[in-house]
Amino acid sequence: MGKRRRVAERRKTTPAVVGGVIAVVVVGAGIGAYAMYGGGSAADDGKQTAAGHGEAEKKTGPLSAAEVRTTAEGFLAAWQQGKPAVAAAATSDTAAATTLLTDYAKNAHLKDVTLTAGTAAGGKVPFSVKATVSYKGLTKPLTYDSALTVVRRGADGKPVVDWHSSVVHPELKDGDALVTGEAGTPPVKALDRDGDEMTTAKYPSLGPVLDGLREKYGETAGGSAGVELRVIRGKASKKAELSDKTLVELSKGKPGTVKTTLSPSLQAAAEKEVSKTERASVVVMRPSTGEILAVANSNHGFNIAFQGSLAPGSTMKVITSSLLFEKKLASANKPHPCPKTFTYGGWKFQNDKKFEIKGGTFKASFARSCNTAFISQAPKLKNSDLTQQAQQVFGLALDNWAVGVPTFDGAVPVQSAAPMGASLIGQGGVRMNPLNMASVASTVKAGVFHQPYLVSPSVDNRKLATASRTMSASTLSQLREVMQYTAAYGTAAEAMAGLGPDYGAKTGSAEVDNQKKANGWFTAYRGDLAAAGVVQAGGHGGDTAGPIVASLLKAGS
Template sequence: MGKRRRATERTNNRPLVIGGAIALVCVVGAAGAYFLLGGGAAADDRSADAAHHRLVKIGPPSASEVRTTATAFLMAWQHGDVAKAAAATDDSAAATQLLTGYGKDAHITGVTLTRGTPSGTSVPFSVKATVSYKGMSKPLAYASRLTVVRRAKDGVPLVRWQPSVVHPDLTEGDRLVTGEAGTPPVKALDRNGGELTTAKYPSLGTVLDGLREKYGKTAGGKAGIELRIARKAAKKGTQKTPDKTLVTLSEGTPGTVKTTLSPTLQAKAEQEVTTKDKASVVVMRPSTGEILAVANHDHGFNVAFQGSLAPGSTMKIVTSTLLFEKGLAKADKAHPCPKFVTYGGWKFQNDNKFEIKNGTFKSSFAASCNTAFISQATKLQNDDLTNVAQQIYGLSMNNWAIGVPTFDGAVPVQSAAQMAASLIGQGGVRMNPLNMASVVSTAKTGVFHQPYLVASSVDNRTLAKATRTMSASTQAQLREVLQYTAEAGTAAKAMAGLGPDYGAKTGSAEVDGQKQPNGWFTAWKGDLAAAGVVQAGGHGGDSAGPIVAALLRAGS
C-alpha cells in the first residue's frame, strides 16, 4: 500500500474529469469490419508473406473507440501536451497551430475539460479555464463538441479537426487572442437614445460587434483588455466579419454610436423570430432607408443582413420590373400561365401544376405563377435581369454601406435554363431579408434608398445609389400587382386587415437535400417595409408571412 501511495503522490498530471468521475484511459478491442491491406493472403495466414499484410478496420468508429479517442485527445489538451493532442486529430498541423495559440496568444491556463455522454461519434465536452494577462485574470467557461472519425488509410480512429473543437465560435482562419483590444468598445443607442444590449435584444450580438469594428476607433472610446476571436481577413470584394469578445479582463471606455433601430419594433422582431426555427426578419422605412429592426432566431450568424439564399418568388418583383420596362407584360392585360414551360432543356412548372386560363399578368403574379415569367425568357437577353437589379434596385454591386457588414445580393449573368430559373428567384440569385425589404421598398416608392443602420452624417460615408429609376408606369403597375397579391393572392391571409396602403409578395425557394423549401415574405404597409425568411419553413405565406405582418401591424 505504501509503494502504491508514493507512486500516486509522484503523479503531477491532473486527471480528465468525465461526468464528474476520473477517466481511466485504456485500449479496448471491439468487434467490427476489416479489410486486408497489402495483398490477398488470409488474416490467419502464418506464412512469411503474411508479414506484408495487415488488417485495417473500416466503418464508423465503435462506441469504445469514440470514448477512448476523445478521452486521449482531451487529456493531452488539458495537460498542455500540444503534440500529443494534435497527433490524435486528422490534421495535426492545423491542430498544433490553434492549440499552441490557445496558451501562447490567448493566455488561457488551468484548463479542465469535462467530457459529456457521446452520441454516436459526436462527443460533447465543457471547458473551464482561466484567462490571465499582466496581473489580471478572469474565469473562462464554455461548451464545445468533437467528432471521432476513422482514417481511411489505416483505420485509426481520430478526432476530426475543425476550429470549433477549440471554441464553438471559431471558424477557419480565426485566432484566439488576449491583449489590448484592437478596437475600443462602443455604446450603441437606439433611435430614442436607449442603450442596445444583447440582454435586451439577443439578436444584436453580431450587429453590436459590427458597430464596434466600424466605429470603435472614431467614437471617442478607449480599448480595454480582452480575450477575443480575431477573425480572418476578408476575401477581396467581401466585408470582414467583426472580431468577437469572449472575456473582458478590464473595461475600456466606450464611445457612443446612435442607430436607427426602433426599440418597440426591435423588441417585437425578437419576439416574432422565436415562433419559427431559423427565422430572420428586417424592418425598414421605404422613404428614407432607415433600418428599424433586425432579428434572427439563431444568434450565431446574422442571416438577416449577411445571408445568401435563393429568394424564390419574391424575386418576381424585380423580374416584373424588367417585364414592365420592356413591354413584355402589363398588369391588367392577358398573360399566359400554363402548367409547364420548357426553356434551356429544363421543364418548369407551377406549384401543384396549376394553370390560369385567360388570366391577366396581375392574377399570375398574385398566384405566384412561375410559367408566366419563364415564358418570357425567349425575349430576354442574358444580362437583362442583372442590369435591372443593379441599376434600379441597387443590388449585386457589393457597395452598400449600412454601418455593419452586409451581403448586398447577387444576380449574376446566366444563360439557358439557369437564366430562366433566375427569373423566379432560383438559379444563381441570392438574397437575404435586408435585400428583399429594400426591394419591396423600392417597388413602393419607385426610388432606391440604400438601407442604413447608422446615418451617413456620423462618418461622412457615401451611401450606394441606383443609376436610374423605374418609369412612373412601371411603378404604378408594381404597386397594383403587389396590392392585389396582399388583397386577394397568396399573401392575403397574412396581410388581412392591413390595407389599403399595402402590398406583398410570397416566395418558396427549393434547396437541394432539404425536404421543405425556404419560406419568404416581403411586404409594405404605409411607410414601413419588412421581409423575412424561414429556412425549411415551407410556403412563405404560412411561415414568414405572419412574422412580417405582425411587425407591420406593430409599427402602424
C-alpha cells in the same frame, strides 16, 4: 518479464474517466503519450512477423465505441495537460491543431483547463470546458461547451479527431485565432434612435450587429480599449464578413458612442416575432429614407437577415415584373399566359401543384405566383437583362452598400438557358436576404432606391450607394398595382388582412436541395414602412414569413 513490465507500465498511463473528468497518470512522457493512443492494444492487435515485430492492419468499417472513447479521451487528456503536440497527433490535421492548441495557452492565456466529456453519440463526443483567463494579474473564469467527432483516417484507418477550429471553441471558424490582451478596437455603446443603449440582454438578435458596429466605429467613436479574450477572424472569416468577437472582458475599456436608426419598439417586436419560429429572420425599414428600424433572427450566431445568401423564390418576381413591364412583355391588366408547365433550356418548369390560369391577366398570375407566366417570357430576354434591372433600378448586387455593419448586397449573376429562366422566379444563381428584399419593397413604395442604412452617413461622411436609373411612371404604377392586388386578393391576402389600402406584398417559396420544405419568403410595404422575412424550411411564405412581416408593419403604424 520485460514484456510484462512494459504492458503494466502502459496500463498505468491509460486515460481514465473519473466523474466524467479526463484524468491521466503519467509514468514517463514517452510511455504516457504512447498509452494515450492505445499503444498497448495496438501492439497486441498487429500481425506478428517472424522477427517478432507488429505489422498493423488498416482498419475499415464503422468505429467501435471503444475506439471513439479511447481517441476522445486521449485527445482531451493531452489538451488538458498542456501537451498540444501530443493532442494534435490524435487529430486529422496535426499542424493546424498544434498551432491552435499551443496558442490556447500562449496567446489566449488560458490555464487550469478542465475538460469533462459527455456521452458519445456515434462518433460525436460533447465536452465541457472550464478554464481561467489570466493576463498581467487579471483573471476571470471561462466556461463553455464544445464537441469533437472521431473519424477513421483514410491513410491507415486509425481513429482520429476530425479537426476543425470549432473543437477548441464553438465560436471559432477554421483560420480564426483566440487572443487575450488589450483589445485593438475600443468598445462602443450602441444607441437606438431615441438615444437609449442597446444590449444583447435586451435584444438577443443584435450580437452580430453590435460586433459589427464596434469593428466599424470603435477606433473613431471616442473610446479606449480594455483587456479581453477575443476571437480574431482569419482570412476565410473576413471574406465572409464575420466580425471579431469578445468572449471574456477582463477589464472594461471606455466605450465610444454610436447612434443607430433602430426603433426600440419595433426591435422588441421583431425579437418577439422571430422567437416564435425556428430559423426566422426579418428586417424592417423606412422607404422614404432607407433607415433600418429593426433586424432580428431566431438564431443569434449569424446575422442571416443582413448577411444571408439564399434563393429568394417568388419574391424575386417583383424585380422580374418591373423588367417585363419595361420591355412591354407584360401589362398588369392584359391577358398573360399561365400554363401548367413551360420548358426552357431543357428544363421543365411548373407551377405549385401544376395549376394553370386560363384567360387570366398578368395581375392574376402575379397574385397567384404563377411561375410559368414569367418563365414563358425568358426566350424574349437577353441573358443580362435581369442582372441589369436588379443593379440599375434596385441598387442590388453591386457590393457597394455602406450600411454601417457588414452586409451581403445580393447576387444576380448573368446566366443563360435554363438557369437564366430559373433566376426570373428567384431560383438559379440568384441570392438575397431579408435586408435585400425589404429594400426591394421600399424601392417600389418610394419609387426610387434608397440604400438601407443602420448608422447615418453623417456620422462618418460615408457615401451611400445609389441606383443609376429609376422606373418609368407606368412601370412603377403597374408594379404597385399588382403588389396591392396580391396583398388584397392573392397569396399574401391572409397575412395582410386589415392592413390596406396603402399596401403591397409578394410571397415566395424557394426550393433548397436536400431540404424537405422550401424556404418561406414574404416582402411587403404599408405606408412608410417596408419589411421582408424568411423562414428557412418553413414552407409557403404566406403562412410562415407572412404573419411575422405583417405583424411588424401593423406594430410600426
